[in-house]
Each structure stands twice: as C-alpha cells, then as structure tokens.
Amino acid sequence: MKNAKLPRTRPSVFSSTNNHSNPLVSSNQIFLPKPLEYNESLSYRSTVTWSTSLSSTLQQYINSDTPFGGQSIHTRIIKSGFIPNTNISIKLLILYLKCGALNYARQMFDELPQRTLSAYNYMISGNLRHGLVQESLGFVRRLVLSGERPDGYTFSMILKASTSCRSNVVLLPRRLGRMVHAQIVKCDVEPDDVLYTALVDSYVKNGMVGYARTVFDMMLEKNVVCSTSMISGYMSQGFVEDAEEIFSKTMEKDIVVYNAMIEGYSKSIETAKKALEVYVDMQRFNFLPNISTFASVIGACSVLAEFEFGQQVQSQLMKTELFKNVKMGSALVDMYAKCGRIEDAQRVFDHMPEKNVFTWTSMIDGYGKNGNPDEALELFLRMQECHVQPNYVTFLGALSACGHAGLVAKGHEIFESMERDYSMKPKMEHYACMVDLLGRAGSLEQALKFIQQIPGKPNSDVWAALLSSSRLHEDVEMANIAANEIFKLNANDRPGAYVSLSNTLAAAGKWNNVSELREGMKLRGILKDTGYSWVGRDS
C-alpha cells in the first residue's frame, strides 16, 4: 500500500457524502471559469497558457467555500497525460487539504519533486485542522529530518498540536512547551504576535501561568487573542483578580474574551454573579451571545441556582437557531435540575429533538438529587432502551440514586452490569460511590470489606465516603480507621478529614478524644495554629 500510486482516474473523494446535492457546489461550478482543454499537439506556449489557466482555476476553488468541485480539474489533468508543474501540484495539495482529503494531499506531497518548508507547513496545518494530531506531528518529524529549519508558522502549529491533544499523544506536553520555546530561541526565529500567543496559550494549557505571564509581558502590544489566553489561564488557576486586570486593559474586546470572563466566573459560586453581569454588559455593547456564551452563562445559573435568570437566558436562546442544539438543551436540563426545578428540566428534556448521553445523564442525576431516585433509575433503563450508551458519569448518577434510595441490591446490580454489559472498568469514583451506598445504609463493616477488595490502591475519596458514613452513624472506631487512611494519603484532604473525625467524636460525646486529636494534629503539622494557607502559584 505504501508504494501505491495515484489512480489514473480517481474515484470521487466525496463519493460517500452528499456534496453533489449541495446547491452551492453546483452553482459554484457554473461560475468558475473552465480551464482550456489540453491537447498534446499544443505548442509550448499553449502549454504555459494552459498551466496558468489551471493554476488560477484551482486557486479559485481553494478560495471558495466549496473547494470540492476542484477535484474534477485533477481528474482532467490525469486524463490528459499532462505532467503538472510544482505550482499546480502544490495547489492540488492545498485543495485536497482544504477538502479534508488528507490521503490524497499526502500523496501529492510525496510526489512533489522537492518539498519546500511551506509544503511541510501546509501538511502540518491541514492535518492539524482536521484533528489528526499524530499525522501532523509526523510531518514535523519529516521536516526536521529533512534538515530544513522550521519557521514561526511551524512552531505555532507545533504548540497548537501539543495543546490540542491529551497528554498521551505527545509525551509530556508540559515539558514540550518549554522545549519548543527553547527551540524557537535556538533556531533564531523572531517570534511575532501569533507565535507569542501560541506560547502563552501553551503555558496556560499546561497550568504554567507564571511562564505564560512572562511571555505575555514580552509582547509590546497585547492583542485580544493573547489576552484571552492569559485570562483563561488566570481563571483556571483561581487568580480572578489577575484575570480582571488583563480584561480591563483589553481595549478591543470581542465576543471570545467576554466568553472567557463569563466562563471563568461561572466556575465558582463566589464569582458566578459576576458572570451574569458580564453577560448583561456585553449585550449593552451589542455583542450577541453565541453558543459558548450560552453554555457558560447557563453554567453560572446552575452554580447559583438562579433559575429565573436561567429562564431569561432560555428565552434569548429560543430566539436563535441554537435551541435545537443538543449541547444547549443538555445545559438547560442540567441547569434546571441543579436549581431543583426538575419539572422544568423534564419539560426541556421532552422537547429536545435529539438527546445524547449528556442529556440523559443530567436528567438521571437531577432526579437522583431531587429526591426521586426511582424516576432516575427508570430513566437509566429507558436510556439503555433508546440505545444510548451510558458512560462513567451516568453510572455515578445511577449508583448515587441507589444510594439515596437505600437500594443496596440494585446498586450492586448496576455496578456489576458496568463491567459485564458495557466492559467499562469501574474507576475509583465508582468504588467510592459503592462505599457511600453501603455506608449510608449502615453496613459499615461491609463497606470496609468492599474497600479491601478494590483492585489497586483506594484513594482518599473512597476513605472519605467511609468517613462520612461513619459520621452519619456515629461509628467512632470506623471513623478513626478512615481518617487515618486519609492522613496517610493526601495532604490536601487532611484538614477535611480532621474536621469530619472531630465532629464524629464530638457527636459521640468523646470530648477528651477531640482535644487529644487536636494536639496530635498540631504535632504532626496537619493542623496549624493559624489558618491554613495552601494557595501557591507555580513558577
């Protein structure tokens, strides 16, 4: 297969799709000039004319919104036996990239007489834009091996590739960002705004806001794009005031930067009210909310349980075409459910033309949390009847519904069906849910036994579930076991475990033990005399 040549006459790249029925495509083909017919007997001069004509026709297809029709030009070239020059080959390559016909683009690339830096960059960009990160990085590799030196375009795409994928695709992206940064310096590439922004974003996406800020400060003029990255970075680390400072200094605001603020604010209950303010504010400046705006502001309403504001947002959403969107519907269902407005959630749910696993999960979880676990489990069944595959969050919702209803046997059944029927390996969260289920029902011994048979090391969530059940049932001995396991595990969870344990002791009237515990915690440095401070910045 590796050495397979292009067919003399190609099958349509889009034979599987319906593009020929797209009226835009056909009308486009009428308006575009047809290249001259190639004739073997034409003079050299005519050949040049034909090439020029082909080249400009291809360019028009590339520039159009409907590049698909351009493939017919390639077919005609092949049929005529004409050997296209490099210019035309590159244009065909760009055309195929734009169409998403990446295998054809690759073949055009491989057949080029010489591969220039820009040809590499086209391949890197095209593959990246169609989500093929591995392929894209493969061309980076080939570029480096060819001895050609990458330029600013290449570097910004490498950074984008490393941030647009999950860590297992590129090894250690956290370090990769640093390495690329070093290579940029080494290759003597003078970064422009775009490359600076890509660097800022790469540091931001890896949680290194300190480095991001350093690069950000190196830019003489901060544009709205890099400010947005910086804002998202600060927001994701909880540095709200730093984000606000950048936002206030951003002169030419656009919808994306507004959305970044709304999204950042919506993450915590303390700031979510500001998310609503920005949402109102941006509309005063005539920015119409788009799909991201709606998603974030609906999220803010969920956090605040502000269903009345949510209703207004919904009515604005209804005026757009976005109300049909599954993500929007799911966000609304979730919002109403989180606000305790389960009948509103159900109404949105019923009117949705299309539902996905997110929609079902939100609804199931909503019923579970609003004191109707039976309905939750009923929905869980109906979802499976509708052939929607539950995911691991759905199982958490179903299991916690069982926990709230005290349906221990049912919980076990669902837990077992997870692996048996869906080949999904339970995660620690599911084990924690089961411990909660058993513990809540008062079977603390059984919960402990369950923990002991968990494959792998139980984390502090699992022990915390046992601890809170112990507290619920005032089982001091079990609370001690659970809290001690947490003390051994995660420093961040110690204060919480301490509070829970000392409450259990207090509830059982064991005041001596409470003060003993307090002294012991101080000695071990888990409890400080003054308040806690575990807020730290990176770098």
Next chain:
DNA sequence: CTAGGGTTAG
C-alpha cells in the same frame, strides 16, 4: 500555511 471560547459527577 500560524494564535484565544462551549455540555454530564463529587
């Protein structure tokens, strides 16, 4: 040919 934003749990 290069840069920024969006749904589900605890």
